[in-house]
Amino acid sequence: MDRAIDDTLAGRADSLPSLPAGDITEPAVVWSAGDVVSRQAGDRYLLIEFGPLELDLSLRFRVHALEQTLRGLTGEGILDITPGIRSLQVHFDGSRLRRQQLLEMVEEALGGAQDPDAIEVPSRVVHLPLSWDDPATRLAIEKYMQSVRPDAPWCPSNIEFIRRINGLDSEFDVQRIVYDASYLVLGLGDVYLGAPVATPVDPRHRLVTTKYNPARTWTAENSVGIGGAYLCVYGMEGPGGYQFVGRTVQMWNTHRVTPDFPTGSPWLLRFFDQIRFYPVTAAELLELRDAFPHGRFQLRTEDKVFRLGDYLRFLASIRGEADVCKRRQQAAFEEERERWAAAGQAAYVDEPTAPAPSADEDAPPEGCAAVRSPITASVWQIAVEPGQHVEPGQKLIVLEAMKMEVSVVAPQGGVVEALRCSKGGMVSAGQSLVMFKPDQEAA
DSSP states (O other), X not given: OHHHHHHHHHHTGGGXXXXXXXXXXXXXXXXXXXXXXXXXXSSSEXXXXXXXXXXXXXHHHHHHHXXXXXXXXXXXXXXXEEEOSSEEEEEEOTXXXXXXXXXXXXXXXXXXXXXXXXXXXXXXXXXXXXXXXXXXXXXXHHHHHHHTOTTOTTOSOHHHHHHHHTTOXXXXXXXXXXXXXXXXXXXXXXXXXXXXXXXXXXXXXXXXXXXXXXXXXXXXXXXXXXXXXXXXXXXXXXXXXXXXXXXXXXXXXXXXXXXXXXXXOOBOOOTTOEEEEEEEOHHHHHHHHHHGGGTSSOOEEEEEEEEHHHHHHHHHHTHHHHHHHXXXXXXXXXXXXXXXHHTTOSSXXXXXXXXXXXXXXXXXXXXXXXXXXXXXXXXXXXXXXTTOXXXXXXXXXEEEETTEEEEEEOSSOEEEEEEOOOTTOEXXXXXXXXXXEEHHHHO
16 A cells, blocks of 8 residues: 555656745745634644634634535535634645635635624523532542642632632522523533533623643543633543533443434534533432433433524623623632732642652561552552451552552452551652561461
């Protein structure tokens, strides 16, 4: 195959353009008109950006209109189109469609002004169960405090942090706003597996936060969090930085076709869906999560139409109230930053890792064996105590590093003589964690 490709290229060598001498760089912006800018993104991508860097839902509708127009141009060398909140990335085949031709197509598609009252999209209302302040999210915060940053301003309660930074009177106000809000899905696959990025339709419901700094190393699947003015449902277990409010059901279903995951759609949500949460207990959510991927539980959805003209008139009718909310949030945010500065938390500085113990300190006592750390990591859990008898393969210590948990187990049966690590502490690769006396020695 490679030989055939080489032969083909060799045969076309005379027709290939030669590179000019000297500086061959060019500006990233290759076209602009009004508030629309097109940037070259690699050799086969074009990034089209709309408007200023601010949250404006009308920009998302302009992105959608251009996307639909370009998708209708079949056989033109366009390979893929990926919409963002205020941008559109176009993947094109340069052998069939030159960049200048694509830019002309974009310019033509954007040429005519469109009446907002003529812009509308299907918009399902999807009712999702939400376990408020779920145990899985509290566990993630506990891990973060132990392994990453114990003094972070958003710990030990993300919800209290959201309350404070938005200038609300109580955590109940945070809960009320989240359950009252209708979150419009602007993007999907926010990092992975159909994770939605959504924001409240009503700006009075837009809670704003900072993200974790540094990020969490672990987040439970389908945790629900807020970062900036956006809400996300984590598609899978992994790292993360949004401030938690709770947990819901699965966003992705790889292996089964169900009413909520029809054929060809392993992802749950669609662009312009509206998420509405309703409360369930943590125990109820576990039952729903067990049933949902198998089709034994079905979500309630309502088919509606989102009309941009109606929405713009709604915004005009509440402009005064929305401005009051924004001013309150801004004042609360500034007060929060002042508290960080007073407490020395304005900028996070990672603490230096403690030095590894000396060879003498790390040597096992006579008759004992040392169980050593396979990696440099923090100690998440200690599962044994001195004097305890352990079986071969029994878990002794759980380490956490690089967004992973690593279990250290007993190589053989014996009695734990001493622990050489502490919960939350750092250990180096090869450092002794547990001293234990093997069964033959203990006898």
